[in-house]
Amino acid sequence: ETGVTQTPRHLVMGMTNKKSLKCEQHLGHNAMYWYKQSAKKPLELMFVYSLEERVENNSVPSRFSPECPNSSHLFLHLHTLQPEDSALYLCASSPGLPNYEQYFGPGTRLTVT
Amino acid sequence: SQQGEEDPQALSIQEGENATMNCSYKTSINNLQWYRQNSGRGLVHLILIRSNEREKHSGRLRVTLDTSKKSSSLLITASRAADTASYFCATDGRTSGSRLTFGEGTQLTVNP
Numbered sequence: 768e769t770g771v772t773q774t775p776r777h778l779v780m781g782m783t784n785k786k787s788l789k790c791e792q793h794l795g796h797n798a799m800y801w802y803k804q805s806a807k808k809p810l811e812l813m814f815v816y817s818l819e820e821r822v823e824n825n826s827v828p829s830r831f832s833p834e835c836p837n838s839s840h841l842f843l844h845l846h847t848l849q850p851e852d853s854a855l856y857l858c859a860s861s862p863g864l865p866n867y868e869q870y871f872g873p874g875t876r877l878t879v880t
Numbered sequence: 881s882q883q884g885e886e887d888p889q890a891l892s893i894q895e896g897e898n899a900t901m902n903c904s905y906k907t908s909i910n911n912l913q914w915y916r917q918n919s920g921r922g923l924v925h926l927i928l929i930r931s932n933e934r935e936k937h938s939g940r941l942r943v944t945l946d947t948s949k950k951s952s953s954l955l956i957t958a959s960r961a962a963d964t965a966s967y968f969c970a971t972d973g974r975t976s977g978s979r980l981t982f983g984e985g986t987q988l989t990v991n992p
């Protein structure tokens with residue numbers, strides 16, 4: 768589990784706040800991912816980065832803004848979120864694309880009030 | 881329905897028993913993966929089976945893949961209380977690019 772770290776682990780924010788989620792991988796991987804996990808729903812892929820370039824944006828609202836400054840770090844900037852955005856946000860990395868196993872961080876539990 | 885559907889949704893067994901979970905999918909795949917998630921935590925990769933493989937083992941885990949039936953099964957032998965978790969299959973479709981599609985998972989409870 769320590770190969771991919773996420774901070775913060777828990778976040779409560781109001782609908783008008785701006786916050787950022789951080790993910791760091793220590794595995795030397797080239798691809799990184801953001802997923803959203805809501806109760807009673809399958810894991811939803813949000814964004815995919817390969818070598819710091821975004822290769823997939825899965826129709827995610829613009830209130831979620833990813834940033835990948837290098838292959839080890841991935842951010843998810845949040846602004847003017849809605850209560851339905853409350854979920855567990857998971858970061859993952861893989862050696863490359865496609866067809867590789869993914870290594871997940873522990874997640875950030877986000878609550879939007 | 882979703883690519884990668886697990887069955888059953890919930891399974892409760894006694895320690896020492898075997899647990900079998902199934903996954904069905906709809907489109908052709910490059911590979912299928914199984915993951916485990918303890919409550920509120922990240923997913924842990926268990927095993928990857930490629931479309932040209934039929935069976936794979938890892939410790940107490942056995943995965944089978946039947947591409948003609950578009951299904952896979954995960955068998956955990958001699959289960960332990962620590963195996964209590966949600967188990968997900970994920971498919972890497974041939975037309976899905978970089979996307980892994982996850983099912984809704986099977987919640988396994990192993991009673992001591």
